[in-house]
Amino acid sequence: MTSAERSLRAEFAKLDALVAVPRDDDGEFLVRELQRARARVRHVWPLPDRLPEDTDIIFCALEPGLPERIPWVPGEPKAALTVVVAPGAAPDLGLLVNSAPDAVLHRPITSNGVLVSLALARSHFTYDRRLRWRINKLDESLRGMRAVERAKEILMRTRQMCEEEAYRFIRGQAMRRRAPISVVAAAIVDSHDILS
Amino acid sequence: MAGLHSRDSEPWRVGVLFSRSGCTAVIEETQLRATLLALAEINDSGGINDREIVPVIYDPMSDPATFACHAKRLMVEDSITAIFGCYTSSSRKAVIPVVERLNGLLWYPTPYEGFEFSPNVIYTGPAPNQNSVALCRFLMERYGRRFYLIGSDYVYPRESNRIMRELVRNNGGEVCGETYLSLRAQHRDFVPVLGELKRLRPDVIFSTVVGDSTSSLYQSYIDAGLEPKVMPIGSLTTTEAEVRAMGADAAEGHVTAASYFQSVCTEQNSFFVARYKKRYGEDEPTNMCAEAAYFQVHIFAKALAQTDSLDTDTLRPVVLGTEFDAPQGKVCVNETYAHTDLWTRIGRVDSRGGFEIIEESCAQVNADPYLIGSGRALACS
Numbered sequence: 205m206t207s208a209e210r211s212l213r214a215e216f217a218k219l220d221a222l223v224a225v226p227r228d229d230d231g232e233f234l235v236r237e238l239q240r241a242r243a244r245v246r247h248v249w250p251l252p253d254r255l256p257e258d259t260d261i262i263f264c265a266l267e268p269g270l271p272e273r274i275p276w277v278p279g280e281p282k283a284a285l286t287v288v289v290a291p292g293a294a295p296d297l298g299l300l301v302n303s304a305p306d307a308v309l310h311r312p313i314t315s316n317g318v319l320v321s322l323a324l325a326r327s328h329f330t331y332d333r334r335l336r337w338r339i340n341k342l343d344e345s346l347r348g349m350r351a352v353e354r355a356k357e358i359l360m361r362t363r364q365m366c367e368e369e370a371y372r373f374i375r376g377q378a379m380r381r382r383a384p385i386s387v388v389a390a391a392i393v394d395s396h397d398i399l400s
Numbered sequence: 401m402a403g404l405h406s407r408d409s410e411p412w413r414v415g416v417l418f419s420r421s422g423c424t425a426v427i428e429e430t431q432l433r434a435t436l437l438a439l440a441e442i443n444d445s446g447g448i449n450d451r452e453i454v455p456v457i458y459d460p461m462s463d464p465a466t467f468a469c470h471a472k473r474l475m476v477e478d479s480i481t482a483i484f485g486c487y488t489s490s491s492r493k494a495v496i497p498v499v500e501r502l503n504g505l506l507w508y509p510t511p512y513e514g515f516e517f518s519p520n521v522i523y524t525g526p527a528p529n530q531n532s533v534a535l536c537r538f539l540m541e542r543y544g545r546r547f548y549l550i551g552s553d554y555v556y557p558r559e560s561n562r563i564m565r566e567l568v569r570n571n572g573g574e575v576c577g578e579t580y581l582s583l584r585a586q587h588r589d590f591v592p593v594l595g596e597l598k599r600l601r602p603d604v605i606f607s608t609v610v611g612d613s614t615s616s617l618y619q620s621y622i623d624a625g626l627e628p629k630v631m632p633i634g635s636l637t638t639t640e641a642e643v644r645a646m647g648a649d650a651a652e653g654h655v656t657a658a659s660y661f662q663s664v665c666t667e668q669n670s671f672f673v674a675r676y677k678k679r680y681g682e683d684e685p686t687n688m689c690a691e692a693a694y695f696q697v698h699i700f701a702k703a704l705a706q707t708d709s710l711d712t713d714t715l716r717p718v719v720l721g722t723e724f725d726a727p728q729g730k731v732c733v734n735e736t737y738a739h740t741d742l743w744t745r746i747g748r749v750d751s752r753g754g755f756e757i758i759e760e761s762c763a764q765v766n767a768d769p770y771l772i773g774s775g776r777a778l779a780c781s
Contacts, residue, residue, distance in 0.1 A: 207480075208479045331503070334519045338500075338518060345772065348770065385772055
């Protein structure tokens with residue numbers, strides 16, 4: 205076993221999994237296989253109106269209305285999602301895409317299928333989360349820079365400070381309050397907007 | 401030492417990506433050496449939780465695409481998550497997508513242009529607020545307000561010069577010229593530039609020339625008969641290693657801003673310099689990039705001892721906020737951006753090729769990679 209695989213196995217053992225598929229042989233098999241991977245498993249069926257979000261991964265039957273039952277807005281997932289697709293009839297691709305799953309598991313369910321979809325869903329979900337985190341950080345930085353520039357303009361205009369004095373003023377306040385400079389700048393902008 | 405070599409204690413394996421060939425090998429080689437020195441120190445004192453740390457080392461040959469390939473190889477084939485490496489920003493930018501997708505942790509020990517954040521990188525070299533701002537102020541106060549900007553033609557010099565241009569202009573200075581040369585530029589490529597410098601007579605040359613062509617710039621400067629006392633080259637990347645490569649006579653009198661010089665007076669530094677020279681030779685100087693490469697391994701080890709796991713999601717939160725007594729003084733990995741709070745120093749090359757420290761901050765300067773709090777004014781306090 206490679207160390208990448210060991211670390212994935214260790215991750216599986218820490219997971220809370222939610223299974224929302226019919227309680228038939230296939231469904232029971234899925235629950236057992238997840239337990240074999242040492243995840244803690246909850247099985248719910250019929251599909252609740254709103255899937256619980258206090259879990260790390262959801263295995264859910266691809267059913268009409270699934271997107272409305274997912275407890276987060278698309279693009280802001282709280283858990284990894286694997287949809288379980290039934291054999292036979294052509295799958296509803298629109299429904300699949302709108303559910304925005306991280307992986308797909310085909311019935312009849314096999315051991316390998318469970319492991320593959322578990323690993324893929326978690327890896328995809330955590331990558332997606334890291335990227336969203338990075339983007340939030342970038343947005344926050346841009347807002348901070350904008351706030352400082354605006355606060356500086358306000359101070360220059362209303363207090364007849366030069367650029368450097370305005371800058372020093374904001375920095376000095378931030379140091380005194382032990383607050384991030386962007387927070388102090390935003391406060392200056394807000395109070396100015398209220399007063400004027 | 402018990403247990404360190406016992407059969408059941410498998411070593412910790414980490415990746416190391418510094419070039420041993422190509423145009424930035426001179427400086428990257430010192431980062432590799434400092435990394436190996438730190439690893440040896442850790443292993444000599446018993447490893448981490450009785451397990452040795454073993455590096456897997458590849459030579460990316462100063463080529464960004466090769467950096468990316470080797471990063472992938474480390475993570476996929478060698479199952480490694482922690483990678484120490486990268487010098488140029490182009491190489492860092494080539495490695496980041498790989499570590500982000502596969503959830504590795506890149507430790508990057510080099511000054512860079514800022515304006516970056518990645519959940520999969522720990523930055524241990526200075527951002528512009530920790531070197532450019534002080535350098536600009538120093539040069540303007542000592543030498544004058546007319547700057548000429550020269551750099552190698554890739555992302556770091558162009559971005560650093562953009563920041564320097566803003567700093568100069570916002571503080572009443574003027575940029576009278578700007579030029580970029582290939583990373584592989586030779587002596588003859590600098591001749592026309594020196595001609596232009598003699599004609600324009602700026603007060604200061606701000607250089608972001610990196611790698612082997614650094615020697616060509618400083619040597620052409622001497623050949624052109626220019627005088628460092630009146631028109632110095634100010635740099636963020638000319639370290640003891642570049643000075644050694646070009647010869648002290650070519651570099652004497654020029655100025656560099658860095659968080660570390662070999663001449664820093666701390667107990668940790670005497671220890672670091674002595675160990676480095678003992679291992680690599682008396683005439684091998686340390687430098688800022690080597691120092692960051694050295695202390696980042698120790699910070700990594702400190703966190704690993706606590707987590708007992710190399711898993712990025714486990715290790716990274718412990719790294720953030722970690723303080724360490726580095727050769728440059730106490731440093732701290734800043735929690736906001738995973739950059740490091742470092743010292744700011746201005747050094748001038750002396751006749752023996754070392755740096756005389758002319759100015760230093762009174763404490764660590766918090767990393768502010770987006771220049772939110774240290775944007776445009778030169779005030780440092």
